[in-house]
Amino acid sequence: MKHIFWLITMMVLGTRALCAQAAEVDKMKADLIGQSMGGREKCWNFKSIEQSKELAIKEKTENPQKRVYKIALQLQAAKATGKYAAKARVEYVKTPTGWKIKHVGLLSLTKAE
């Protein structure tokens, strides 16, 4: 009986953590719109949520004023322009109205298709 209680508790907590991360990922996809990373030929300007696929948070560090994420994602604007695997550093800063993206830094970019 005790084991079942702990198992259910663990499952609930696990599910809540997954949901929280999914919400964080969705919020980040929305926050990325209008941001640019990289430069020259190796530049990505985020236009829509649909361009960012399979976004995964790989690392997160936080202090009261700043949050820094390292993420991996697939990028595709149109079929003709190809698909790219990217790693990026997303820096948020705390403002009076909430957390806002300050910079998105391109860490790596590889043409996938």
Add this chain to the structure above:
Amino acid sequence: MKAKSVGAVLLLTTLVHWGCKTPKQPALGEPLAELTLEQRAQFYEGKKVFQRVFEPKDGLGPLFNGNSCAECHEAPVVGGVGDEVEVHATRFIGPNGCDPLFHQGGPVIQQKATPLLQAKGVDKEPVPPGATAQAHRSSPPLFGFGLVDAIPEAALLSHEDPNDANGDGIGGRANRTIDGRVGRFGRKAAVATLFDFNAGAFPQEMGVTTPLSPVEETINGAPVQPDTDPAPDPEITVEEIEKVTAFVRFLAPPPPQVLTNSQDQYLAKRGQELFGYLKCASCHCPKMQTGPNVIRALDRKTVALYSDLLLHDMGPGLADICLEQAHPSEFRTEMLMGLRFREKFLHDGSARTVAEAIERHDGEAQKSRDGYKALSNEDKKALLKFLGTI
């Protein structure tokens, strides 16, 4: 009373004259006319960053091509041309695929290394193993690039004729950046905006990291050893990229060449007619218009760029690398604005004279080139005289 009236008329006349006067054409290297005092200050602040010479301790390298923006854009004034020729490499996957080889250090292959990296036995980045071709690129003059940046996408697209629907033998299509925007900067039009170009030039040309590119350029994909890079990343701020962009954005186009000799004037006029007759102007579109812009100096201005900013097939002889949608033989029509200040010609600086550059045109430009070759010596001289005024 009469004196007062005369005074009022004189004052009014002066004000009307002052108000209607065309702004003075800026000299080469000066900022655009009609800038506000604040914008002029931004121009000069940006010029300082443009001329800043980086050293390894403040961010240069470990791999790099130049130690300042002005090293490659220096003649005859800051913002002009340089004598450097750099190396680019990509992988063409026919019939339409192109891998810019970002993961192997492409497409810009740095030709220099700092002493700390040289001590590890690396004096430049090798051409990536996955490359199918490499290309040489000269540095173009940047005069008037802010006006080019302000031309609406729709204006570029209105010149497209990808399937040569009008049957003149000249196509033309816009390149697209990897994120799907219309490209206009770079010899293959693979960069959408001036800011994007400058944001990439710091890491790729000088090895200076930015918040948008916070890691150093790799050696064919392998990270440089940390002990070769003494400066903490990022090595400059986004505000500094914006300052450099303001300098280039506000850099005036070259002033028109004034010919004082009537014989020269006649020749140049004849040459201009031939430029149209030979259909050079079909690609080297003499003028385009900027769109509505909050900056008065860029707002609905005519820019004599002599390019349609589109990709055209230049034939197998000039073919080098692919880049995004551009095939190896496709190049964006070179802007001729500032041509008279160049010392080397074509995208790779391999032509010593304008005449040689014309003679090496091929592909969609074949008919125009043949037309040029068939001209009398006097007409060739006239065409070259005209081109020497741009």
